[in-house]
Amino acid sequence: MPTYNPPLRDMQFVLHEVLKVSDDFKQIPKHADIDADTINAVLEEGGKFAAEVAFPLNISGDAEGCKIDQTTHAVTTPKGFKEAYKQYIEGGWAALGCAPEFGGQGLPYVVNGSFYEMLNSANQAWTMYPGLTHGAYAALEAHGTPEQQATYLPKMTTGEWTGSMCLTEPHCGTDLGLMRTKAEPQADGTYRITGNKIFISAGEHDMTDNIIHLVLARLPDAPPGIKGVSLFIVPKVLVNKDGSLGERNGIYCGGLEHKMGIHGNATCQMVLDNAVGTMVGQPNKGMQGMFVMMNAARLGVGNQSLGLTEVAYQNALAYAKDRIQMRSLTGPKAKDKPADPIIVHPDVRKMLLTxxxxxxxxxxxxAYCSMLLEKEHNHPDEKVRNDSGEMLAMLTPIAKAFLTDNGHIATNACMQVFGGHGFIKEWGMEQFVRDNRINMIYEGTNTIQSLDLLGRKILGNNGATLKKFGKLVGALVAEEGVNEKMAEFINPIAVLGEQMTKFTTEIGFKGFQNPDEVGAAAVDYLRVAGHLVFGYFFARMAQVALRQIAAGNTDPFYVAKLQTARFYFAKLFPETATLMRTARAGSKVLMDTDAVFA
Known part of the structure; x- marks a missing residue:
């Protein structure tokens, strides 16, 4: 059976020693009193909930899955899920990052994000039920009317009601301009909505009395394509003017998807049969509200893979220390045993370190993205708000795609550490692999994220935002460039930072002549950009660790941090050289292949 220990020490290191979030909070009036002790206390209790309540349900929830009553369309979640959710809302966890005016605790995004990392490590399938509510909440907070906010947000804040996002249809996934769901205006200002949605996570369940669906649909006179999409609130149960629940609405689960992973989460085929909805925002402007949900969800999906990477690593490390097989190539290490623990073998260490x-x-x-989100929404300086939003927009596809691709690499590597036992359900490793696989697909596949990064976020503004990130790298290089102890961390990002300008310009020029060149290079380009970002943060983490050691701090945590950083730059970061070469190989070898597919 797997185990999980919340990585509180490393969270504290990132938040307080590297990013120094409390200093930023002092510049944000609503968070000026938030200090390290407050953050640590919340995360310590959050870690207990994740490890003691959510984690024990992970394997059993995967084995049991969700069930649907085809007569009533009611969906039942695995045993213990409903009770765990009750503890979640009673503990106030649902309200952690929500606005005080709706009953929330108003804590910073980075606190809620760190809590959710632990929940994702503990049980991704269960965490998706409350997690999706945050996206729906954010969309209504940004684009809902005061009446809509007063009706729905207090209950979503407490967790009494959950939320979902209903986008995908059987014939269209990312290409939402193809959707067919119809919304007919009514005399009372509501709309009657009819259509079918698929792959709707947490679309129906037994954990709350109501589910607030945000649904994309078309008005009768809507223009074609994405410019003709509107956004609607479609509650599972209609809400009376006094806030009480009324009649059952015409939206229900027609079936559950049979999936590779996240079995404990209800992935629903949703039927809208003359359902009553109210519009969010303006007609044919639905994507504005939906993008609020989608961008929040993309960061959330990256966080899901981060959580799975952490828990997979913890269990693979414990196994590698315990499992004995063969002898070390440099001679026996456990002389009192018939074989050495497999952690003595170089490739096992490589998988663990990865x-x-x-x-x-x-x-x-x-954590950095969460702080950018905080500044974008709450910093008093308009320039800081705008700069933070711009940087976050560029980093979001990296956070989604790079972290989920890495999660795939990491969970598979950790399963490999177990050998044949990793392929067996009882150890829990194969579930981490299966659960992570969807993260590379939903909320925009990783190819879509790559096209968004290269085509829109970088080439779309002639690399202006990338240059701003390059200045952060340049400032660190200038600060530590003459420090010999930092050379192994600084030199790689200095070189790649210089290469990125030429690399980007070259891809952009070829793409101007033939747009397929952007499509052919985008996935490789995103991984290069991801390594530049990771390299920057690893250099900053190494900087802190070296300074602590130089000051006489004997905590082995800092030595371990340096060793991890050295491994990253020696074994993972060099992938960028291959990626730039394959990106430059162009589109011809992909597109001039009709004979292959004839």
Missing amino acids: AKAYAEGGRALQ
Whole structure:
């Protein structure tokens, strides 16, 4: 059976020693009193909930899955899920990052994000039920009317009601301009909505009395394509003017998807049969509200893979220390045993270090993105708000795609550490692999994220935002460039930072002549950009560790951090050279292949 220990020490290191979030909070009036002790106390209790309540249900929830009553369309979640959710809302965890005016605790995004990392390690399938509510909440907070906010947000804040996002249809996934769901206006200002949605996570369940669906649909006179999509609130149960629940609405689960992983989460085929909805925002402007949900969800999906990377690493490390097989190539290490623990073997260490490095780099990026989100929404300086939003927009596809791709690499590596036992259900490793696989697909596949990064976020503004990130790298290089102890961490990012300008310009020029060149290079380009970002944060983490050691701190944590950083730069970061070469290989070898597919 797997185990899980919340990585509180590393979270504290990233938040307080590397990013120094409390200093930023002092510049944000609503968070000026938030200090390290407050953050640590919340995360310590959150870690207990994750490890003691959510984690024990992970394997059993996967084995049992969800069930649907085809007569009533009611969906039952695995045993213990409903009770765990009750503890979640009674503990106030649902309200952690929500606004006080709706009953929330108003804590910073980075605190909620760190809590959710632990929940994702513990039980991704269960965590998706409350997690999706945050996206729906954010969309209504940004685009809902005061009446809509007063009706729905207090209950979503407490967790009494959950939320879902209903986008995908059988014939269209990312290409939402193809959707067919119809919304007919009514005399009372509501709309009657009819259509079918698929792959709707947490679309129906037994954990709350109501589910607030945000649904994309078309008005009768809507223009074609994405410009003709509107956003609607479609509650599972209609809400009376006094806030009480009324009649059952015409939206229900027509079936559950049979999936590779996340079995404990209800992935629903949703039927809208003359359902009553109210519009969010303006007609034909639905994507504005939906993108609020989608961007929040993309960061959340990256966080899911971060959580799975961490828990897979912890269990693979424990197994590698315990499992004895063969002798070390340099001679016996456990002379009192018939064989050595497999952790003595170089490639086992490589697999473990890969997972550890991807977890620690991902944690730093996630926390940084959360702080950018905080500044974008709440910083008093308009320039800081705008700059933070711009940087976050560029980093979001990296956080989604790079972290989930790395999660795939890491969970598979950790399963490999177990050998044949990793392929057996009782150890829990194969579930981490299966659960992670969807993260590379939903909320926009990783190819879509790569096209968004290269085509829109970088080439779309002639690399202006990339240059701003390059200045962060340049400032660190200038600060530590003459420090010999930092050379192994600084030199690689200095070189790649210089290469990125030429690399980007070259891809952009070829793409101007033939757009397929962007499509052919995008996935490789995103991984190069991801390594530049990770390299920057690993250099900053190494900087802190070296300074602590120089000051006489004997905590082995800092030595371990340096060793992980050295491994990352020596064994993982060099992937960038291959990626730039394959990206430059162009589209011809992909597109001039009709004979292959004839």
